[in-house]
Amino acid sequence: MDRATLRLTTKRLGKVVLQSADAASAATAAPSFDFRPTGSSGWVSATSVRSASWDGRALSVVANTSNPVYSLLLTLTPAQDRYALTAAVQGTGATQLAAHYDMNASGHWYGHGEASTPNNGPYTDQPWPLDSGTVLDEAFGPAAYEMTEPFWFTSKASGLFIDTTSTMTVSLGEAKDNVAGFAVTDGQPLRQTVFVEETPKQVYADYQEIAGTPQKSDAPDYQYQSTVWNSWAQFYTNVTQAGFLDWARQLHATGIPAHTFSLDDGWMSKYGDFTFNAKFPDPKAMVDEVHAMGYNFGLWVTLWLNNDSQNYQVARANGWLLKSASDPSQPCAVRWWNGNAGIVDLANPAARAWYESQLDGLMSSLGVNGFKFDTRFFDLGCAPYTSDLGMEDYQALGAELADKYDLQGMGIRVHWTGNQSRGFVTREIDKGTGWDSLQAGMHQLLALSTVGHPFVTSDMIGGSLGQAPPTKQVLVRWAQAAALTPLMYSSTAPTGVTDWTTGRQVAYDAETVQLYKAAVERHGDLSDYILAQVRRAVGTGEPIMKPLFWEFPEEQATYTLDDQWLLGDSLLAAPVLEQATSRDVYLPEGRWYDPYTGQTLRGERWVRDYPAPLSVTPMFVRERVAETQQLKDALSGLRQGAERR
Structure with missing residues (x-):
């Protein structure tokens, strides 16, 4: 935490994984926190640290603001692999209270659910990762028709859960470039949990502890x-x-x-x-x-x-x-x-x-x-x-x-x-x-x-x-x-x-x-x-359809793939999502079986210009896992079809 500018920095093993915005920084030009005081139409920004004290359980920080009438109280309560962060306005309260984060400090951003964007999202646009586009949702909350969750996670394995049942305004790179902004609008303190883990998959598991996991599949x-x-x-x-x-x-x-x-x-x-x-x-x-x-x-x-x-x-x-x-x-x-x-x-x-x-x-x-x-x-x-x-x-x-x-x-x-x-x-x-x-x-x-x-x-x-x-x-x-x-x-x-x-x-x-x-x-x-994946998801919450970095977090190429995924752990899907008859496919570490050709390819590399006429949907089976033969048998017809062609 920087005392001069009230900037919160979260590190793991000495490396920054999450950092709040800084009004003095050219990269973000936004305060860590700001708020709209009750009875006022203007915004007040947190500026610097007035005092900080530790009581053996939590760190209490009082911050100065751009209006001396108000101060901001931050309470940080650490726990294993996370900390709770609460911000509350001291004075007359606030109708809106916002936190801002430097998106670049955390790598790529994910989560949120269906994203409202300036490019007609969520109907014809959904950035993946979120930082590949911009998001602005001024009615983000439980009453929304959009499927949203107040949870975000990053490629550096940090995560953010905002504990509210009220409407928020969420901006990801839209209100300010490279800044994630989260504003609660109910006059209550802003309550966040920050997760710090080794992999994004572990951050997801942390959120599951709060949100719960499916106890059944509604579909027979x-x-x-x-x-x-x-x-x-x-x-x-x-x-x-x-x-x-x-x-x-x-x-x-x-x-x-x-x-x-x-x-x-x-x-x-x-x-x-x-x-x-x-x-x-x-x-x-x-x-x-x-x-x-x-x-x-x-x-x-x-x-x-x-x-x-x-x-x-x-x-x-x-x-x-x-x-x-x-x-x-x-x-x-x-x-x-x-x-x-x-x-x-x-x-x-x-x-x-x-x-x-x-x-x-x-x-x-x-x-x-x-x-x-x-x-x-x-x-x-x-x-x-x-x-x-x-x-x-x-x-x-x-x-x-x-x-x-x-x-x-x-x-x-x-x-x-x-x-x-x-x-x-x-x-x-x-x-x-x-x-x-x-x-x-x-x-x-x-x-x-x-x-x-x-x-x-x-x-x-x-x-x-x-x-x-x-x-x-x-x-x-x-x-x-x-x-x-x-x-x-x-x-x-x-x-x-x-x-x-x-x-x-x-x-x-x-x-x-x-x-x-x-x-x-x-x-x-x-x-x-x-x-079988449905059975596993019931009770565990493990996604059935997931990004490649879920299982291969060390491979940086997997964090920006927006047209490939894993179905379960063992089937890599790489369908054609544009007007094309070939495509590049990234195969992560290991060996991968091509059901169209019967060949096994080594991974941790790109396969360039994989042939994909309209009758072909590129997919690969992970070798040397329990499900390998089951998948090969299920897809055996693809090779026969390829031979007929």
Whole structure:
């Protein structure tokens, strides 16, 4: 700690692994701490150390500030491999209190979850590592729709957990170059835990001690073995009963392995009413036909009840909606992508029972097998049911609701520290249909996996976001990449799709169908191996999909790889995520078997220009481990296919 400028420096074995920013430094030009005093619109910065004392347990530091009316009290409490750091404003308090770190001092940064960025993240952009781009999220917290966690870690094996259940502003290189800024906005002290370990994997384990580990996998085994089809990108809200069934029949005819057909948005008579509109004249017949083809039937649902729905009026009259924070006599008014609505208050036992009865009715009357929950459970403008509840409690309530129903491999978007233990499949936020979205999707799976959510699935293969359909190459490469992740989630049919931006039909060729089918079959071939990773993740929290530095932390090349990962410990995935027919592949230490050629290659080197025509997804099996032969057997068809070519 520098007394003249109040700069905190964390070292391990004499080397800096984390360092706060320095207002006097040209590299950061930001204070270690600053705050917005209560009743003031300006910021006050910590400047220098006034005093420091050690009581045998904790170090207390009083810092001077740029406004002599205020001082800042820092309390540092060391423990094995970590220390707790609390900052509190002395005086009238603060509406915002921020800590700033020099990102360059720690190497590369990871964690966070889905990242809001100036380049349209998290939809079409997700920096990996985080310092390869910039991040700015001014509503980072438990009420956010984005899957986020207040945990970051670095390539120098330091980590940062911010213990809060309130909204934060998080800036990673956006507000100031090379500066990570974390500001709590609830007037409370800023409580951090700094981890110091030998490897990033160990830092992750430290966070798991706080967040918990999955006690189950919400998805049954069969959902890891093939794909689920969801209607969204194929139809958006233009879906009809006739169109949905024709789509299902065509896909059934292709023989692409699947377990469920799920009807997404576009079926409700009004948003919030669990009745079908006129586009679905016989819902029971639709469900029955899907069952007759051998699949489960799923349905999209939401806790948003639009103001013009009958259920909104029922819920409002009975006090079953979240109340407005500014006027608790009125329902909380929220705006979502389908209009103005209220949110069912899951903390109200009567409201929750009523909502569940709607779902149970669909299951009993129509034979619906499960649901895709697409909703927020709370909003910043709302008040909790009782004063002792917070935003994080509504995440837990949403999880408890969803746990009663089959989520059909599409999972649910429940996040924040502690919800890792629930073991839900985590579904990414919507992606576009271009290469940038495919890349963002894979980066995001790594980010989510390494903040404690091992059961991840990308957004639906091929993307959506109302954009023109994916090209053949994007669609196929997305399916190939998704085949090397824990679960697969499909929508755009490889037989063809409507371009809803023009109204024209887009036809894919027979090769598209064949390659898509091959990707899903490959995922099925790997399912025994994947399920073994699922079993390990339950109780341990070990990611299934992970960056190469997880197992090879000494190899610096692994820290910036954004298009390769390990599936489990023993399968190296290097799919093509751009318009290309070859790619460079980094093989870490050891020996690696190429299932396409049957050759074994030495590692700790680059393989340049590895041939990757559209029928090839580069991957390598780690030799001399327990799973080597299992993986070789599972992928034996790739060599036979290569010989036929």
